[in-house]
Amino acid sequence: MRKVKVISYGVGAVGSMTAKFLLEKEGIDIVGAVDVDENKVGKDLGEVLGVEKKLGIKVSDDLDAVLSETDADIAVHTTSSYLRDTYPQIASIVKHGVNVVSTCEELSYPYVSEPELAKKLDALAKKHDVTVLGTGINPGFLMDTLVIMLTAPCQRIEKIEAVRVMDAATRRVPFQKKIGAGLTVEEFQQKIGKKQITGHVGLEQSIAMIAGALAWKLDNILIEHVEPIVAEKPVESKDIKVKTGQAAGLGQKAKGIMKGKEVIVLDFQAYIGAEDEYDAITIKGIPSIKQKIQPCVHGDIGTVAMVVNSIPKVINAPSGLLTMKDLPVPSAAVESMAKYISA
Ligand SMILES: NC(=O)c1ccc[n+]([C@@H]2O[C@H](COP(=O)([O-])OP(=O)(O)OC[C@H]3O[C@@H](n4cnc5c(N)ncnc54)[C@H](OP(=O)(O)O)[C@@H]3O)[C@@H](O)[C@H]2O)c1
Numbered sequence: 012m013r014k015v016k017v018i019s020y021g022v023g024a025v026g027s028m029t030a031k032f033l034l035e036k037e038g039i040d041i042v043g044a045v046d047v048d049e050n051k052v053g054k055d056l057g058e059v060l061g062v063e064k065k066l067g068i069k070v071s072d073d074l075d076a077v078l079s080e081t082d083a084d085i086a087v088h089t090t091s092s093y094l095r096d097t098y099p100q101i102a103s104i105v106k107h108g109v110n111v112v113s114t115c116e117e118l119s120y121p122y123v124s125e126p127e128l129a130k131k132l133d134a135l136a137k138k139h140d141v142t143v144l145g146t147g148i149n150p151g152f153l154m155d156t157l158v159i160m161l162t163a164p165c166q167r168i169e170k171i172e173a174v175r176v177m178d179a180a181t182r183r184v185p186f187q188k189k190i191g192a193g194l195t196v197e198e199f200q201q202k203i204g205k206k207q208i209t210g211h212v213g214l215e216q217s218i219a220m221i222a223g224a225l226a227w228k229l230d231n232i233l234i235e236h237v238e239p240i241v242a243e244k245p246v247e248s249k250d251i252k253v254k255t256g257q258a259a260g261l262g263q264k265a266k267g268i269m270k271g272k273e274v275i276v277l278d279f280q281a282y283i284g285a286e287d288e289y290d291a292i293t294i295k296g297i298p299s300i301k302q303k304i305q306p307c308v309h310g311d312i313g314t315v316a317m318v319v320n321s322i323p324k325v326i327n328a329p330s331g332l333l334t335m336k337d338l339p340v341p342s343a344a345v346e347s348m349a350k351y352i353s354a
Pocket of ligand 1: 020021022024025026045046047049089090093100114147148151310314
C-alpha cells in the first residue's frame with residue numbers, strides 16, 4: 012500500500028500541531044513544508060515543530076518549487092481565514108494537480124462571502140482534477156456538519172440553535188488575547204473598532220452551509236456585533252488575570268432569517284472562567300432533538316483531527332470545490348492512512 016504524500020503549507024500554531032500529528036500517523040509522508048515567516052524559512056521542519064529529530068525537510072517560502080519537486084497528493088493549508096488572501100495560495104496548489112484541505116474559515120462555505128472566487132476555484136479544481144475542502148472544528152463541524160447530521164431523522168424543522176461555550180483559560184495564549192481577555196471594556200471596544208478583535212470567523216459560513224443542506228432559501232444572514240463577556244468576579248488563566256468588570260472574552264451571535272423568522276441561531280462564547288463548557292444543538296421540529304457535548308470539544312485538537320481525518324475523503328472525492336456537506340459522513344481515520352486510499 013502506498014503512503015499519502017502531504018505538503019504542510021503554513022507551519023504556524025495549527026499547521027505545526029497538524030504536522031506533528033501527521034508525523035505520528037502511519038501511511039503518511041510529509042514531503043514538503045511552506046511558510047513565509049522568516050523565523051522558520053530555511054530551517055529543518057523538525058526544528059520548527061520542536062520535535063527531537065531532523066526531518067530532512069527544509070521550510071521553504073517558495074511554494075511553486077516545493078510543489079514541483081515533491082509530487083504530493085495533498086496540501087494541508089493553514090495560513091489565514093479569508094479567501095481573498097488564500098485564493099492565490101490555493102490556486103497555485105491546484106494548478107500543480109495537488110488536492111487541498113484547508114482551515115481557511117471562509118473556504119468552509121465560500122458561496123456566501125466570495126461567490127465569484129468560489130466559482131473560479133471550483134472550475135480550476137475540476138480542470139486540474141483535484142478536490143479542495145475547507146474544514147476545521149468550527150466552521151467545519153460543530154456548528155454546521157454536526158447540525159446537518161442531526162437534522163437527518165427529522166420530518167419537519169422549525170428552528171435550529173447551536174451554542175458553543177468554551178473556557179478560554181484552557182486555550183493557547185494568542186487565542187486568549189484574540190478574544191480580548193483582560194482588557195477593559197473600553198479597550199475591548201477600541202480593538203473592535205480597529206478590527207484587532209474580529210470575533211469568530213465562520214458563523215455566516217456555518218449558517219449558509221446548514222441552509223444549503225436543508226434547501227432553505229434564507230432572506231438574509233445577520234451577524235451580530237461582537238460583545239465583551241464581562242467578568243462578574245476575578246478570573247484567570249495561567250497567563251492572564253481578569254479583574255471584575257473587565258472583558259473575560261467575547262460572545263457573538265448570528266442568525267439565519269427565512270420568511271421574516273429566525274430559523275437558524277448560532278451563539279459563540281469564549282471567555283476565561285466559563286464554568287460550564289459545552290456544545291449544544293437544539294432542533295425544534297418533528298421530532299425535536301437536543302444534543303449537548305460536555306465539555307465542549309477542544310478546538311485545536313478537533314481542528315487538527317478534522318483536517319487529517321478529511322485527507323482520505325478529499326483524495327477519494329470527485330474533483331471540484333467541495334464543502335463538508337458534500338463529502339461522505341465524516342469519521343476518524345484511525346488506521347494507517349494508506350488503508351483509506353483506493354489507488
Ligand atoms: N476552521 C476552524 O475550525 C479553524 C480552527 C483553527 C484555526 N483556523 C484558522 O486557520 C488559520 C491558521 O491558524 P493558526 O492559529 O495556525 O494561525 P498562525 O499561527 O498565524 O499561522 C499561520 C502561519 O501561516 C503563515 N503564512 C501566512 N501567510 C502565508 C503565505 N502566504 N504563505 C505561507 N505561509 C503563510 C504565517 O506566517 P506569518 O506569521 O509570518 O504571517 C504563520 O506561520 C487561521 O486563519 C485560523 O483562523 C480555523
